[in-house]
Amino acid sequence: MPPRQRILEAARALFFRHGIQGVGVEAIAEAASTNKMTLYRHFESKELLVAEYLRALAAENVRVWDDLEAAHPGDPLEQIKAWLHSVGGHGEGIDHSGCAMMNAAIQIADPEHPGRKAVEGAQRTHRERLIGLCREAGLRDPELLADQLFLLVEGSRAAYRSAGPDGPGSSLCRLAGPLIAAHQQAAPVPAA
Amino acid sequence: MPPRQRILEAARALFFRHGIQGVGVEAIAEAASTNKMTLYRHFESKELLVAEYLRALAAENVRVWDDLEAAHPGDPLEQIKAWLHSVGGHGEGIDHSGCAMMNAAIQIADPEHPGRKAVEGAQRTHRERLIGLCREAGLRDPELLADQLFLLVEGSRAAYRSAGPDGPGSSLCRLAGPLIAAHQQAAPVPAA
DNA sequence: AGTAAATGTTACCGGCGGGTAACAGGATTT
DNA sequence: AAATCCTGTTACCCGCCGGTAACATTTACT
Known part of the structure; x- marks a missing residue:
């Protein structure tokens, strides 16, 4: 599964549980089994x-x-x-x-x-x-x-x-x- | 008007406009015409x-x-x-x-x-x-x-x-x- | 094989936000 | 007037978070 999709999926789960402001990009990347850097290669900003x-x-x-x-x-x-x-x-x-x-x-x-x-x-x-x-x-x-x-x-x-x-x-x-x-x-x- | 009430009122206005996580204690104190220290003398924590x-x-x-x-x-x-x-x-x-x-x-x-x-x-x-x-x-x-x-x-x-x-x-x-x-x-x- | 693209890793920066320390000034009570 | 309480001010600590740089590594394509 491509990392972009994994990130979106992880973001979705975390946003739902902890709220949008309650979760940082690093937590999203980690939950998507990747890291902050690749996240920022796919998305300009949070x-x-x-x-x-x-x-x-x-x-x-x-x-x-x-x-x-x-x-x-x-x-x-x-x-x-x-x-x-x-x-x-x-x-x-x-x-x-x-x-x-x-x-x-x-x-x-x-x-x-x-x-x-x-x-x-x-x-x-x-x-x-x-x-x-x-x-x-x-x-x-x-x-x-x-x-x-x-x-x-x-x-x-x-x-x-x-x-x-x-x-x-x-x-x-x-x-x-x-x-x-x-x-x-x-x-x-x-x-x- | 006692500062405690001013703080609560300011917090109310700011929370409504920018959301609870969207406003910091310093902004609340400032809006209440006081400072962070007196805020923390009246409230243990945010x-x-x-x-x-x-x-x-x-x-x-x-x-x-x-x-x-x-x-x-x-x-x-x-x-x-x-x-x-x-x-x-x-x-x-x-x-x-x-x-x-x-x-x-x-x-x-x-x-x-x-x-x-x-x-x-x-x-x-x-x-x-x-x-x-x-x-x-x-x-x-x-x-x-x-x-x-x-x-x-x-x-x-x-x-x-x-x-x-x-x-x-x-x-x-x-x-x-x-x-x-x-x-x-x-x-x-x-x-x- | 070799090259290019994508991913991983680490370290870092700057800013902000919650929270505290220490001291100075004003008001109130007795 | 003295002591007490509340307030104001400044400066600071620490941790987190958004975002970036540089380099190593893997994958994929031809």
């Missing part, structure tokens, strides 16, 4: 390494969506549900890329950091894809529902960090289910 | 300063709830709506303490950090208070609705960081409104 790490994260994020589409072709509603299940459950097989994305968005305070564009772009395409799926599924108020689900998922990730795996974020499907069901009805919610 | 900063944040968080209760006595539903409005809108007058709480939860990777207990406790009481209000308001499925609102708000804060003030987090009230309305009906949501 900033750009972080940026590329985030781009890779974004790429994997869309890959998750593509896999879901391949698993449930022509069934957008099932894709949404499968996605909720893949980010909301606990145990193994969970997609943590979105969570890592959110961590990066918070840990990178500098608005000029090259990684911020990657994060913002990923979140944007993420949301648009969700809106598209809600629309394809023929759900009422697709934009509204998509934003609700989007925030629910982001909140679930945040709660995972602050309340642990047993917090309110663990029951994403239970929380999102009635929301989706409410948008499957033909009539809008009656006013109070 | 870790403990952070912990106390988070405790103060948690205290202000419950104060916000108390203010809401005082503003709408005996009307839990209005308290909830006012709270959503205070964290969801943009411009001035927004409560950023919860957002700072979430930032801290993500920026502090070390599970042994003394500030983590403050964060976890704050989130717990926060959620419990929300559940209590939903129950008092006579809403259906108060725990479910409370968790939905909780995640929606957390997600809104996260989106604020990754998508800016005009992202999906800006329309919290619009997103949460139908959710609350759905729980005001007597009959449960019909199965699909």
